[in-house]
Amino acid sequence: MRVASIKSRIREDMPFIKVCLMPYFRIEKLAMEPNDSPETYPDIWVTLNGVFPIITVTGEWASQDVDERRKRLVHECLHIRGMNHDEKIGYSTYPRRDTFSKRVYERIKEEFGL
Numbered sequence: 001m002r003v004a005s006i007k008s009r010i011r012e013d014m015p016f017i018k019v020c021l022m023p024y025f026r027i028e029k030l031a032m033e034p035n036d037s038p039e040t041y042p043d044i045w046v047t048l049n050g051v052f053p054i055i056t057v058t059g060e061w062a063s064q065d066v067d068e069r070r071k072r073l074v075h076e077c078l079h080i081r082g083m084n085h086d087e088k089i090g091y092s093t094y095p096r097r098d099t100f101s102k103r104v105y106e107r108i109k110e111e112f113g114l
Contacts, residue, residue: 002059006034009062009069016070020112025077030055034062043095046076053080067105068095074108075101 010032022030029052036059043060046053055076061069075098078091085091090099108114 003034003036006036006057006059006062010034010057013066013069013073016114017073020108020114021073021077024108024111025081027053027077027080029053030080032057034058041094044072044076046079048080071095071098071101071105074105078104 014032017030017032021027031052031054033054033056035056039058040060043058044055046055053076055073061072064072072095075091075095078101083091085093086100087097090097090103091101092098
């Protein structure tokens with residue numbers, strides 16, 4: 001997927017990021033960055049550079065439906081807040097097995113009336 005297409009998906013999800021994710025997780029500043037990697041995994045990751053977190057997304061992330069993209073964004077925000085993967089609670093590095101981020105995403109949707 002071309003960078004322009006990835007940027008389009010970022011723009012599409014930016015209201016959710018600004019209105020829901022950032023307040024919910026108390027994140028003051030956050031950057032989103034496209035990456036044209038052809039790999040399917042990882043498709044999203046966060047870099048904590050000491051100034052503000054940067055979430056990088058690839059074409060694989062952009063190719064997902066809106067709920068899956070946003071669940072994966074929730075996953076990275078959990079990392080920003082200090083969580084580490086824990087298979088016992090379903091917080092998996094593998095999106096298909098990440099039931100914890102899905103539950104948090106569902107709670108956010110309910111809280112913000114989405």
